[in-house]
Amino acid sequence: MQSTRPLTVALVDDYDVVLVGLAHMFDSYSDRVVVAEIDATTGLSDTVDIVMYDSFAQPESDHDEISALVGNPRAGKVVMYTWNFHPDLVAGAQQQGVHGYLSKTLPARELVASLERIHAGETVVSDPPRRTSPASGLDWPGRSEGIADRESEILALITQGKSNAEVARLTYLSPNTVKSYIRSIYRKIGATSRTQAVLWGVAHGFSPDNHRIDHWRGGP
Template sequence: MPDPRRPITVALVDDYDVVLLGVAKIIDQYRDRVVVAEIDTNKPVRDDVDIVLYDSFAQPESDHHEIGALVRNPNARRVVVFTWNFHPDLIAKAREQGVRGYLSKALPARELVAALEKVHAGEFVVSEVAGRVRPANGLDWPGRGEGLTDRESEILALITQGLSNADVAAQTYLSPNTVKSYIRSVYRKIGAASRTQAVLWGVDHGFVPDHHRIDHWRGGP
């Protein structure tokens, strides 16, 4: 049973440290209730934590290998997905794998923390999402400073990794035409005239996954 006398310990997982540091920042306002114990990029969770919060930025969401590995990790008591993509098939697959929460990036910090507490108490929690909404204040992503939206940045990150438009559409559950529209918007904002130029810009501006761990955010638990 959860111990109400101590904060919930959380490990944050994603391939991009700038994204995870943004998530850590918004959670850190509630250190008396939730403590970020570990921040992982391309590394397995090694601390014993109550919840793993898996941020889906630029992740191949149609390939659930990473989520499955987290669910099987004995150091993670529960796994929660933090995402903008609420396609029913994704939610069903995640739940089938053992994920205990599917939370929206639009949640204010207080609601995110409350949702994590419900998961910790044994509930299965899925955010209510009405249309496309802005992400929670404090979140960050590559390209934000250059005017790219979170969705545009995710699309650019995927093509920087070498995915075709068809692959991006399949993995994000967007239509090919929608993907093309996002890519045109990205080109315009970064001044790229071709896919090659866009990929080179992405490599130079933090759109290549990181490969390290940030241990014990601000001292951890």
């Protein structure tokens, strides 16, 4: 369903490269979606129709950020945008009051259509994605160095100082799977230790700008 005016959509994430990649997905749909991109230096004074919370490398079992967005008076509807479709995460987000839980594998046309359905009053939850390529136009730290999307999330968590056990808990992966991802990351970046991996991460854009979430939590 198409609105009489373009939807206003705010994108919330702690990583600029993630925001830019997501914003570019809407380039061909400017008659239907207008992006208000939130960053550390630009506040948003107007109410928006939909806030898309990209959960890249966020502690997804901690619902504080989702609660802040749902409770923000400027956010009409709140949508999770993620690769992680663990049933507990989906159920928890819905209990928090999100209006959509959308997969990063959706092509832009389906993503726009889903946002329009949500704006019209539906609750939209994507089918759990198989491990397929992410939607065209998405970006993440380390992609140009050959780091895959899930590896990027794990490296971001490592750069933030998370232990393997914490990474496993936050990503709903087994400890052995996390170790396998970390070995692959080390090979790709030429690291032989965790310290080297953290230093590489900091130098390649894996340090989040938490001011963005704090801005939304604090309101106008």
